[in-house]
Amino acid sequence: MLTFIARRLLFLPIVLIGVTLMVFVVMSFLTPYQLVSAYIKSPEELKNQSLDDLVRKYGLDQPAHIRYINWVKNLLKGDLGYSKSANMRVTEAISKRFPATIELALFSIIPVIFGGIWLGTISAKHYNRPLDHISRTFAIIGWSLPDFVFGLIMLMIFYGVLGWFPPGRLSMWADTIVLTGDFVRYTGMNTVDAILNWRWDIFLDALRHLAAPIITLSYLWWAYLLRITRSSMLEVLNKDYVRTARAKGLGEKVVVNRHVRRNALIPVATVSGSMVLGLLGGVVIVETVFDYKGIGLLTATGAQQLDYTLILGTTLFYGLLLVVTNLIVDVLYAFIDPRVRLE
């Protein structure tokens, strides 16, 4: 098991080099003048210097391999340039916005994994009976409804009509408390920080703002996981080793929980990886719909304003995230399926 993880870790640098190369290739479509912003640390640098000087200073007139090495050196220092749309350095913008997205993603993923598997199991156990039909209808709607449409419907009903779940991350009054005074920002995640500061009013307010984006973001994946679990369970139910388990004289509950579900979870683990990635992609739309200031909204704003630096920075960041997530899923997979552990 440990050798398996170690071997996967050995591949990590290679994949990372691949990611940086791809982003770099995209970058080389830009002129040196457009690229300058990806190198400067603040707008101050632009004063008293001509663009040509800056191009020379950062080696943007050099051949590609030297530019690549320089750029990677900057990356390793955590330097991704200055974003004109966010008015701060890209690394700073990402680190400020990322906790909000992580908060949204965690609140979505955890219920999806447990709830989706649970519903899928119920559906498979009641195959072709009313409960199965209900959950399948629920799934087919979620699977077919685009999140920007569903998000707008949610916004219309729960904000426009009922006024329950407002957009944004916090109400005005809570925002003032969070930004000033004794409120310590431990993690940048509003709900967690509110608990750590013993501010239940802020915790509830944060939840109220999170609810609609969470539902919008995760409905699709509830549906997806339900369907995968259901079909996988149905397949495993017909396996010979399930018949063996029955022949042993085990009760139906033990057969389903210990033999069927454990084996049915293998394909579920596989799709969970792509689910996490899909979910992180989905935040771009969902955060835009709900004006939720996370990394998705940051990317969307940057793209609208042709903020190259920011686009490159977030692309690279998403790439890293993708690699790390895949690694986690691979390790998880080996943990679940003993056949993967051997080479």
Next chain:
Amino acid sequence: MAAAKNKDVLLTVNNLKKYFPITKGLFRRTAGYVKAVDGVSFQVRRGETLGLVGESGCGKTTTGLSLLHLIQPTSGRIQLQVKGKMLDVNSKTIGGLRREMQIIFQDPFSSLDPRMRIRDIVAEPLRAHGLKNRQQRYERVEALLNSVGLGAAHMNRFPHEFSGGQRQRIGIARALSLHPSLVVCDEPVSALDVSVQAQVLNLLDDLQEEFGLTYLFVAHDLSVVQHISDRVAVMYLGRIVEMAEVELLFSEPKHPYTEALLSAIPEPDPDIKGEQIILKGDVPSPADPPQGCHFHPRCPYATELCRQESPKLRPAGEGGHLAACHYAQKLNLNGVFPGETA
């Protein structure tokens, strides 16, 4: 079959039927039934091996699975002797009776849970039937693995780390873990290489002696059946057509179908020119079996009587030889002689 109260009888099966419904159309109306097992009756005596042979689709595996209620039988009575009493095997009692009757499955590759270690696969029945102490369970598992030719070193491994023959040994250890009196062997060697088949068959022989087991041995390979069985029942289209002691059945078959089956055993000596009886046509569909004797469309000896009336399984010779053929007494059929086949 007359001696139903025979003390030696371990299992009695009476008129066992399993019909699978065929559904059709938009609303899944039941349009008919596949009569996979159509009124099978037999007895198994304690300590013997009863071979159950027939072609693919004749219902032999369905019979084995129905006995254990792994498939719910449509009707029929199954009784098992437990401590001198004949107990009914039905969906209510089967839970407790699983420790008395176990099964070895055909496919050793798919019948072991890939996510479980060997020790847990073998120990699980013990746990389900009340052996709570983990240490004791694993000790039993180790002893069982030793008796099937594996060892303690294999306990912590997963099924995919074993060969087919080894997996079948694990399947056997699992079946024997509760010390059952009856073991249904559902084609236990048909998925294995020929060289491994012999090893597993000999192991089954040895275990029968060691644990005093009774086997119902389901197979389509006649040489395997001849090797391991004391008595043999031949099935055709969901019914038993002939049943006798193994030597009698092979040397003096009383049913034309048995004769044809026996003539199909490959002859290892090229100088002996055996005559193979090629049956006309295919096995009829069990959803729509022929009138009269099920075998008559393919039988070289069929007469008008065979087309009209279905023959019952009745005595056809000495030593409890039974056959379901109108002409069992009159026909002079060819068998094979012991030692003639490998």
